[in-house]
Amino acid sequence: SQTIHQWPATLVQPVGSPLSLECTVEGTSNPNLYWYRQAAGRGLQLLFYSVGIGQISSEVPQNLSASRPQDRQFILSSKKLLLSDSGFYLCAWSVRGDTSYEQYFGPGTRLTVT
Amino acid sequence: DQQVKQNSPSLSVQEGRISILNCDYTNSMFDYFLWYKKYPAEGPTFLISISSIKDKNEDGRFTVFLNKSAKHLSLHIVPSQPGDSAVYFCAASGIYNAGNMLTFGGGTRLMVKP
Known part of the structure; x- marks a missing residue:
């Protein structure tokens, strides 16, 4: 069966510090991956x-970036966090070409920027 | 421009009664619709979906209705249970988009009172 992992679960970071959130998917190949x-x-x-791999599309211009160094690994990064970056970050995956459009979500990371 | 809207931010229902959650969309290219349920500090979980070729889909206590002419869908939960208390998101997708992207509404918080 497929599973999706996110870490860390919670994070408190000061304004201006860098960020790296990681997401990995197990049990599937060539998934579509998403950050919300x-x-x-x-x-x-x-x-x-x-x-x-290496194909990233951005929906919202901001100080965040994403990378996909491996097929089932998705990373969300920032060089300098803003207060407005606080929130609950969710990674999700879907089966490429699946006409049901279902996405499967990870447990999320609670980020608080202070 | 919000393409998917859930105009009721919250809904309170007595246990055993029917819960009706509503969702409106503006993009006529959407042809597949999904409902997700989300508990606090967790990722959303898929609940039920409907294709635009249907007007109703039922799964146990959950039924989704689609009115394409009105660009409106609703989720009915009968009977409502306290464990149904959560935030419900509707989402939409269409064959036009690469990557099986979903557009989510803002969510409705359902509270089922014992």
Whole structure:
């Protein structure tokens, strides 16, 4: 069966510090991968998606970046965090070409920027 | 421009009664719709979906209705249980988009009172 892991589960970082969140998927190959953010009391905002190694599409311009160094690894980064980067970050995957469009989410990372 | 809207941020229902969660969309290219359930500090989990070729899909206590002419869908939960208390997101997708991307609504918090 497929599983998706995210770490760390919680993170408190000062403004201006760097960020690296990691997501890995097990039990599947060539998945589509996604990073979302849920700000307090808000919906899910798609930040990045990837259809293959090294292929990253950004949905929202900001000080965050994403990379996919391996097929089942997706990393969200920032060189300098802003207060507005606080939120709940979710990684998700889907089966490439799946017409059901289902995405499967990880447990999330709670980021607090102080 | 919000393409998927959930106009009710919260809903309170008595245990055993029906819960009706609503969702509106504006993009006529959407042809597949999904509902996700999310508990605090967890990733969303898939609940039920419907293709635009149908107007109803049922799975146990959960039924999703789609009205394409009105660009409206609803999720019915009967009977509602306290464990159903969560935030519910509707999401939409279409064959036009690469990467099986989903567009999410802002969510509705359902509270089922014992």
